Amino acid sequence: MNFNKTTEYSLRILGFMSIEEDKIYSAEVLNENLEIPFRYLRKQLTKLSNNGLLTSYRGKSGGYMLSKPSKEITLWDIIEVTEDIDHTHQCIFGFEDCAFGQRCAIHHKWEKIQEAINEMLKDTTLEELKRIGPQRFISQHNLMLTKNV
């Protein structure tokens, strides 16, 4: 009943990057600020690039930048990449072929909650999440290296 580590990491990364969303952040810099194992961070950044959430710049003074304005990236977009959701299969009991015409007691309750979650995920954009996490992450943000400075 919660998100996996990869999702958490991705939220951290993207949340941090959206503080100044027109800057390029290298994996090195992100590693210094977010507490994510370096190699895994690298892997994850590549994945986020390959899935269109980040644009990557290779070569010297390269790094990553949000591929779209933060207000156009929803939590849902992120979670679709990091969590593999089975959109069809939502029975709380794991039944794949429930044959009831009349649903069981929990079905409706559960469905409502699912809807609430999805709604939240689709309605919340990175823009709202500029300032997340412990203060220390944010306060160090001005140490960032940028492409243009």
Place this chain on the structure above:
Amino acid sequence: MNFNKTTEYSLRILGFMSIEEDKIYSAEVLNENLEIPFRYLRKQLTKLSNNGLLTSYRGKSGGYMLSKPSKEITLWDIIEVTEDIDHTHQCIFGFEDCAFGQRCAIHHKWEKIQEAINEMLKDTTLEELKRIGPQRFISQHNLMLTKNV
């Protein structure tokens, strides 16, 4: 964002057993009716016994029975056994020491959803779930062996 297999299995088991909650069900019988790998089912039944949800009867014509009336067993009770929830740590980003006085945008929304989920889990009893899952599971229920017949 969903329950693990062990939780699903447990819900199936207990849901099925609550159809006739004063009967003793052997692992063998449960295995014939619910589609759960036999050994793992056995393991899980032991765990549910050890955690007070089931009472086990050893020896010939033994098996398992609900330890309490189904209306006194909530989904929450079950999930506490099968899912290991960290009750303290609920930050969607996985931060353990968020230092904000002013919470981030998602914090409140997420908290509300968590509450809705917990409320549902605590309000829903096995009693409401007597008839769950595909029809075939239920229709075979009269083949049960019991202690007293």
Place this chain on the structure above:
DNA sequence: CACAAATGACACCTTTAGGTATTATTAACC
């Protein structure tokens, strides 16, 4: 008591998410 039919305990195997290591490729800058 001996046998059969059930659960209990415990060790082991398998799959997958999380994490590392290595080598190749790209691009700015001298």
Place this chain on the structure above:
DNA sequence: GGTTAATAATACCTAAAGGTGTCATTTGTG
């Protein structure tokens, strides 16, 4: 063009959840 600082690709390792196998223990019954 060569050096350096960055990402890309790929393969491998580790820990935890899911799943098996074996043997011991309990209890009803002839």
